[in-house]
Amino acid sequence: MLRLRYATPPAWTTIATGDLDAFLRDHAANERKVSHSALTLAVQHYARSELVAALIEVAQEELEHFRQVFEALRARGGHLGPDMPDPYTGALHRQVKHPEVDTYLLRRLVLFAVIEARGHERFAMLTEALDPGPLKQLYAELTRSEARHHALYLRLARQTFGEAAARACLDWLLDVEAEVIRGLPLRAALH
Ligand SMILES: [Fe+2]
Numbered sequence: 681m682l683r684l685r686y687a688t689p690p691a692w693t694t695i696a697t698g699d700l701d702a703f704l705r706d707h708a709a710n711e712r713k714v715s716h717s718a719l720t721l722a723v724q725h726y727a728r729s730e731l732v733a734a735l736i737e738v739a740q741e742e743l744e745h746f747r748q749v750f751e752a753l754r755a756r757g758g759h760l761g762p763d764m765p766d767p768y769t770g771a772l773h774r775q776v777k778h779p780e781v782d783t784y785l786l787r788r789l790v791l792f793a794v795i796e797a798r799g800h801e802r803f804a805m806l807t808e809a810l811d812p813g814p815l816k817q818l819y820a821e822l823t824r825s826e827a828r829h830h831a832l833y834l835r836l837a838r839q840t841f842g843e844a845a846a847r848a849c850l851d852w853l854l855d856v857e858a859e860v861i862r863g864l865p866l867r868a869a870l871h
């Protein structure tokens with residue numbers, strides 16, 4: 681697994697498990713948004729059929745995660761929250777914007793890989809902290825799936841743009857991501 685350049689402090693786990701309903705509401709929204717982002721990328725690059733096929737598959741998996749987290753909320757007597765902007769992904773998306781179509785695609789593929797790596801880190805922390813039960817099991821599964829998605833997005837970036845370009849972009853984005861997440865307050869949310 682990729683080495684992120686900012687390690688989430690253990691206090692985050694305490695905060696997230698301290699208000700699991702809030703955390704689950706935010707997490708559900710995240711799954712919905714990453715599914716949507718994958719489809720947006722597919723539509724924007726409709727002629728790259730191999731890329732589109734991979735993105736549709738990820739979008740389906742993320743949509744299934746959305747359903748699973750929604751069901752976890754519902755099982756606790758909770759419900760989804762309103763659509764709220766996510767300061768983490770908002771800041772990152774602003775940084776990767778680029779007028780050149782290919783550069784923008786490369787940056788987003790690598791960004792999605794880094795976001796999956798962050799999800800992997802935090803779901804692993806949560807899995808460790810949760811009491812044995814269905815929720816712990818769900819987060820153990822989601823941790824594994826984030827690792828797969830992370831690898832997939834990096835592979836797509838390498839296949840499409842070559843090893844050197846993907847590595848340079850990753851090196852840049854790891855610093856950007858670390859800076860963004862370090863500046864955000866810890867809260868009962870994925871980011
Ligand atoms: Fe997911």
Ligand SMILES: [Fe+2]
Pocket residue numbers: 714742796799825826829
């Ligand atoms: Fe994912």
